Amino acid sequence: MSPATPELISPRSPRVQAARRLAKRNFRGKERLFLAEGPQAVREAAGHRTGAAATLVELFTTLEAAERYADIVGAARDAGARVHLAAEQVIADISTTVTPQGLVGVCRFLDTPFEEVLAARPRLVALLANVRDPGNAGTVLRCADAAGAEAVVLTDASVDVYNPKAVRASVGSLFHLPVAVGVPVEQAVEGLRDAGVRVLAADGAGDRDLDDELDKGTMGGPTAWVFGNEAWGLPEETRALTDAVVRVPIHGKAESLNLATAAAVCLYASARAQRASGGCRSVTGN
Numbered sequence: 609m610s611p612a613t614p615e616l617i618s619p620r621s622p623r624v625q626a627a628r629r630l631a632k633r634n635f636r637g638k639e640r641l642f643l644a645e646g647p648q649a650v651r652e653a654a655g656h657r658t659g660a661a662a663t664l665v666e667l668f669t670t671l672e673a674a675e676r677y678a679d680i681v682g683a684a685r686d687a688g689a690r691v692h693l694a695a696e697q698v699i700a701d702i703s704t705t706v707t708p709q710g711l712v713g714v715c716r717f718l719d720t721p722f723e724e725v726l727a728a729r730p731r732l733v734a735l736l737a738n739v740r741d742p743g744n745a746g747t748v749l750r751c752a753d754a755a756g757a758e759a760v761v762l763t764d765a766s767v768d769v770y771n772p773k774a775v776r777a778s779v780g781s782l783f784h785l786p787v788a789v790g791v792p793v794e795q796a797v798e799g800l801r802d803a804g805v806r807v808l809a810a811d812g813a814g815d816r817d818l819d820d821e822l823d824k825g826t827m828g829g830p831t832a833w834v835f836g837n838e839a840w841g842l843p844e845e846t847r848a849l850t851d852a853v854v855r856v857p858i859h860g861k862a863e864s865l866n867l868a869t870a871a872a873v874c875l876y877a878s879a880r881a882q883r884a885s886g887g888c889r890s891v892t893g894n
Contacts, residue, residue: 619701623692627668627702627714633768636717641665642770644713645703647677652780654683658718662687663783666714668694668702673710680711689713704772717770720786722761722796726803728786730758732878733800733832734871735807737793737846739766741838746777747868748835753781755875761788761796761832797834797849805830807850810874811842812864814855818877821854827881833874838867 629635630643644653653664667684674681685691702712734752739745745767752760762769769789775782797807810833821827834850836842847853856873
């Protein structure tokens, strides 16, 4: 760390207080800023740009973390972020985790307008409708990234993707692919279908079986998967909007799959079918 870098000793510092407020949704929305905690998220944020501007605008780090993650601190500085050397208590006050890792970044919102998602003609999309748990939202985003999806869309009834728990659960994937937020489910389904995307609802009570769909060769085209609420799934009116309602088969004695696991199965099924038809990049290759 440069000796000129100020040490923020007091949690009452205006910079610290401004960062701490970003744990609340209304302040995030007002400032269009959010927190990214830990080395993986901060590393990804430092390398990301929101339009012409760097996404990472500020970094708080303990001396120990600055020494351990010198490459990340250097990348933050190269991105133009203000870097503050902070006492451990300051990091604890800003962080929303039980055991902070010594790095907390302040980032600009990076969501993509839904119209831009459609203009890119995506072949694989995850659409989160009424997903309320931030950990689940972040995990589905991570699964979509891993499966090679081109976008994630959150409806206006879903959780805030900038919730600190959602950001952590995405493990950096929030910075990897376009994310559209606040889209009414009807608009999302209609827009995707108009863009040539087949819209499938993932539901345990679906009248179509995922294995059967794969065997019939219907999964190779552009596809959007709609995932519903953790507790009650998708309402009938949402299922009725889609092209088909598909269930993941349960071959053992488990009662059901949780949201993130079902999402991973569905997204990878589509990714594999699309690779087989030559229409999607490999999710295991470069």
